[in-house]
Amino acid sequence: xxxxLRVNMDEEKVRFEEMPEGYRxxxxxxxxxxxxxxxxxxxSNPLGPNNELIFAPGIVTGTSAPTSGRxxxxxxxxxTGGIKEANAGTSFAQKLARxxxxxxxxxxxxxxxSYKCLKITDKSVDLLDAEVWSGIGLYEAFEDIESEFGExxxxxxVGIAAELSGFNSGIAFNDMEGKPSRYAGRGGLGAVMATxxxxxxxxxxxxxxxxxxxxxxxxxxGKKKLADALTDHDVTKPGGALNTYGTSVLVNMINxxxxxxxxxxxxxxxxxSAKVSGEKKADVIEERDGxxxxxxxxxxxxxxxxxxxxxxxEEVGVLEYESVWSLGPNSGIYDLDTIGELNWQCxxxxxxxxxxxxxxxxxxxxxxxxxxxxxxxxxxxDEIRKGTSLGRILVxxxxxxxxxxxxxxxxxxxxxxxxxxxxRGIKGIGTTYATTPMGADHTAGYAIAPEIMGVGGEADxxxxxxxxxxxxxxxxxxxxxxxxxxxxxxxxxLDIPEGLEGMVEEVNxxxxxxxTVDDIPDIGKGVIExxxxxxxxxxxxKEDDRLPEFMREEELPxxxxxxxxxxxxxxKVFGSxxxx
Amino acid sequence: xxxxxxxxxxxxxxxxxRYEQLGELILASTEPEVTTKxxxxxxxxGRNIRFLDGMCTELExxxxxxxxxxxxxx
Numbered sequence: 001x002x003x004x005l006r007v008n009m010d011e012e013k014v015r016f017e018e019m020p021e022g023y024r025x026x027x028x029x030x031x032x033x034x035x036x037x038x039x040x041x042x043x044s045n046p047l048g049p050n051n052e053l054i055f056a057p058g059i060v061t062g063t064s065a066p067t068s069g070r071x072x073x074x075x076x077x078x079x080t081g082g083i084k085e086a087n088a089g090t091s092f093a094q095k096l097a098r099x100x101x102x103x104x105x106x107x108x109x110x111x112x113x114s115y116k117c118l119k120i121t122d123k124s125v126d127l128l129d130a131e132v133w134s135g136i137g138l139y140e141a142f143e144d145i146e147s148e149f150g151e152x153x154x155x156x157x158v159g160i161a162a163e164l165s166g167f168n169s170g171i172a173f174n175d176m177e178g179k180p181s182r183y184a185g186r187g188g189l190g191a192v193m194a195t196x197x198x199x200x201x202x203x204x205x206x207x208x209x210x211x212x213x214x215x216x217x218x219x220x221x222g223k224k225k226l227a228d229a230l231t232d233h234d235v236t237k238p239g240g241a242l243n244t245y246g247t248s249v250l251v252n253m254i255n256x257x258x259x260x261x262x263x264x265x266x267x268x269x270x271x272x273s274a275k276v277s278g279e280k281k282a283d284v285i286e287e288r289d290g291x292x293x294x295x296x297x298x299x300x301x302x303x304x305x306x307x308x309x310x311x312x313x314e315e316v317g318v319l320e321y322e323s324v325w326s327l328g329p330n331s332g333i334y335d336l337d338t339i340g341e342l343n344w345q346c347x348x349x350x351x352x353x354x355x356x357x358x359x360x361x362x363x364x365x366x367x368x369x370x371x372x373x374x375x376x377x378x379x380x381x382d383e384i385r386k387g388t389s390l391g392r393i394l395v396x397x398x399x400x401x402x403x404x405x406x407x408x409x410x411x412x413x414x415x416x417x418x419x420x421x422x423x424r425g426i427k428g429i430g431t432t433y434a435t436t437p438m439g440a441d442h443t444a445g446y447a448i449a450p451e452i453m454g455v456g457g458e459a460d461x462x463x464x465x466x467x468x469x470x471x472x473x474x475x476x477x478x479x480x481x482x483x484x485x486x487x488x489x490x491x492x493x494l495d496i497p498e499g500l501e502g503m504v505e506e507v508n509x510x511x512x513x514x515x516t517v518d519d520i521p522d523i524g525k526g527v528i529e530x531x532x533x534x535x536x537x538x539x540x541x542k543e544d545d546r547l548p549e550f551m552r553e554e555e556l557p558x559x560x561x562x563x564x565x566x567x568x569x570x571x572k573v574f575g576s577x578x579x580x
Numbered sequence: 581x582x583x584x585x586x587x588x589x590x591x592x593x594x595x596x597x598r599y600e601q602l603g604e605l606i607l608a609s610t611e612p613e614v615t616t617k618x619x620x621x622x623x624x625x626g627r628n629i630r631f632l633d634g635m636c637t638e639l640e641x642x643x644x645x646x647x648x649x650x651x652x653x654x
Contacts, residue, residue: 234619234650257644258626278653304653321653333644369585443654452628453652454621461633491652559626 001100001212005125007118009108009197010049012120013039019102025511027059028275029085030482030527031103032074037530039105042537046078046188047165047195048109048197050084055096055104055156055201060482062097062340064220065506066227067486069094069297071173077187079167079355079397081415084183087303087443089296089486090173092154096120096204096317100212107451110197115163117200119149119539122207130199137348137385138172138180145200146178155180159350162190164387166395167415169194172347175296177307181297181317185352185440187416188397189454195267211510219509222502225490228303229499233492235455242304242322242488243293248278250420250448255329257452257461258559259425261418262329263371264361265411265550267557268422272334276324281308281336302488308340316344322442325420331364332371338378345381347433350493351395358417359400366405400548409550414540423547423563424556426451428459428466435545435573437531443487445473449494456494464565467572472558474573475524482527483507525577532578540580542579545570588624589614589635591645604646619650 001024004017023031030447032054044050054074061068071093078083096104099122106118113129122131133141138159162169169190172180193199213219230236251273254260260367274280285292287304293303296318305318319340327342329332342360346353360377363369368390369376383391393404398417402410411418416439423430428447436444442465447470449462459469476494480487483503493499500517508515515523535544551563585591589641593610608615614635616622622629623646629637639645 213597235652241649241651242653245651249651250653253621253646253651256623256626256648257628417620447652449652452621453650454619454630455650458630461628462631487654488652 004121005101005104007104007106007198009106009110009116011108012116012127014127023102025513026482027061027102028051028056028070028072028482028484029074029087029478030523030575031056032072032085033083033527035103035105036074036076037534040076042076042534043539044076046076046081047191047522051192052078053106053189053198056102057093057097059319059482060506060510061484062094063213063510064299065223065485066230066299066301067489068187068484069299070484070486071096071184072481073171073184073189075189075192076538077189077439078165078191079188080416082414082439082538082540083437083531084187085438085481086171086186087481088171088173088182088184088187089300089513090154090182091176092156092173093484094297095154095203095208097374098205098208098210099203100209104201106193106196106198108196110195113195113197116197117199117202119202121204132301134199135160136352137243139348142174142178142180145202148457149202150180150553154205154393156201157350158190158193158199159348159502160385161395162194164384164392164395165195166351167191167400167439168351168359168395168397170350170352171321172308172350175317176294177315179315179317181347183352187439188352204514213510214512215509218505222505222509225502226493226506226549227301229492229496229502230489233489233496235453236302236488242302244320245252245278245282245293246304248281248324250321251277252279253452254421255269257425259422259461260325260329261411261420261422263332264330264365264407264409265418265422268425269558270329273329275334276328276339278321281319281324284336285309294318300486302486304488309345310340311337316340317347320353322420323353323357326354327360327377330357331360331377333377335374336361338374342377342381345378349381349384354419355397355417358411359394359401361409362398362410363394363405365406365409366402368405409554410548412440413547414544416440421448422556424551424561425559426461427464427471427563427565428461430547430551431466431470431570431573432474433567434547434570435470435537437528443477445470445477446487446490447473449491455491462561466565466578467569471573472521474528475521478524478527479520482523528574529578532574536579583640587635587639588622588629588637588645591639592616592622592635605649607637621648623648
């Protein structure tokens with residue numbers, strides 16, 4: 001049975017606890033959200049002494065289940081003021097699970113001491129002084145840590161942005177090359193980690209016992225069904241779109257549909273965006289001897305990732321669709337090298353790229369720089385690095401920056417910036433942005449699948465009747481986030497029933513449970529009910545399940561749509577769930 | 581590329597006739613009706629034709645048709 005590792009940063013003490021019975025069938029997001037709900041007062045200051053930071057690998061993470069190297073990180077978000085789960089794909093997750101650790105709970109505050117590094121092995125758990133790796137970029141820090149401790153570790157760290165207590169500081173994890181490019185990015189959990197006094201977590205799984213599997217036969221059967229679905233589905237299969245071009249393959253399609261936000265959500269389509277498409281990027285990666293396909297963690301069958309190299313041949317890591325869009329077209333920038341450099345800066349400073357790009361865009365809209373000013377965007381990153389007054393505004397994200405500069409077109413929900421799909425052109429994703437407890441979050445209920453891709457059904461993106469679709473997607477996503485599988489497995493399991501059965505059988509195999517696919521909605525509903533209850537007690541009401549005013553009134557060129565999903569439809573997604 | 585056609589179905593058949601390999605990639609059938617392979621998306625001026633008149637959607641001069649293979653992302 002997995003253990004819970006509690007780390008008290010006030011006393012600088014660690015102890016293992018037996019996993020409470022109510023948590024034993026949980027992992028990933030289901031577990032982080034439950035612990036946050038049980039232990040963090042909803043009205044607490046996210047940067048204050050009563051918040052906690054929770055790490056939890058998924059239920060099947062660390063086993064041979066395909067595409068399952070995911071870790072959830074949870075806490076109360078400084079960005080949204082509500083509950084947050086952020087999720088990363090990294091071998092760190094698998095190593096932690098193999099050590100038999102189901103959750104790490106970090107409590108307490110930094111005080112006057114230097115930052116600490118938590119080092120976990122099969123034999124010991126220690127808090128080491130991390131002063132020597134503080135105040136520097138994460139690429140250098142991860143390299144120094146590798147030199148010090150060896151290269152086969154799971155490494156997690158927070159950067160300069162977190163040391164500034166930035167609401168947009170994320171939590172970086174190692175990729176397969178040991179670089180800080182895999183992020184539990186959204187919601188400012190980096191600042192929660194830093195204000196606990198924790199800068200790094202290292203995991204060495206040498207000698208680890210592995211993940212206990214109650215029923216090997218059921219697990220193996222499920223694993224095979226899921227693997228077959230992943231290698232069969234056109235989106236996830238070897239040589240499929242994700243494997244060949246990565247997530248940026250979406251640039252051209254979303255641009256064509258008129259919903260690729262440009263220059264701070266002021267239009268949805270242009271001629272320039274093809275310059276930064278996934279197809280174009282794949283060509284440059286090949287020319288520069290970068291790497292594609294590539295995997296974020298061992299055991300992934302999809303391989304959507306890549307290694308982008310800049311003009312000097314230095315490795316940046318993956319340039320995801322969201323990062324390319326936010327640091328690119330939404331900021332009026334159409335040069336992959338500039339985008340790559342901006343992405344490197346985000347990784348090095350420890351920031352979520354979606355929020356950072358949106359921040360740059362509203363700063364441009366507010367006159368701090370001009371749209372398309374590539375050098376100017378890089379200068380803004382430098383302001384953060386130096387901790388200037390402007391930098392301290394920028395590191396707090398889109399809403400904070402927009403309000404500081406008198407911008408009224410601020411594309412946030414619950415304080416979190418919108419991802420790369422304009423809700424005026426794709427209304428189901430807008431419904432998800434509005435209603436997920438996470439703030440504007442596309443992964444929480446990826447309506448793009450049925451609305452644009454024709455995966456998991458087909459839905460007209462302009463129809464405002466999206467409550468049921470968003471709800472169903474949000475419930476099933478909460479379950480996938482709990483299993484530890486990558487969300488991209490959903491493309492296959494939404495269309496191939498045996499794949500979904502396989503996922504459930506894997507969980508049954510690990511836990512010894514007897515679940516079926518029919519249990520998925522209730523399990524997902526339970527996770528979201530927990531999250532909505534926390535948010536309700538933190539002060540959220542249904543008025544927070546809304547999109548910003550400008551989206552209802554400003555028509556989005558070229559199709560000139562507005563977001564016209566009625567409030568009543570948004571309220572139908574979850575009704576009074578968790579807010580009774 | 582410019583093509584003269586009255587409907588989206590007519591255009592796709594014309595395209596397949598000019599580029600056989602492309603036709604094999606995107607079309608499942610041309611008789612008795614034009615259908616695309618699973619996962620292929622056809623947009624007319626940015627709108628998915630499934631939500632217009634499908635393959636009977638009429639074309640006008642200057643219209644833009646975009647064809648996408650099965651793709652996904654985040």
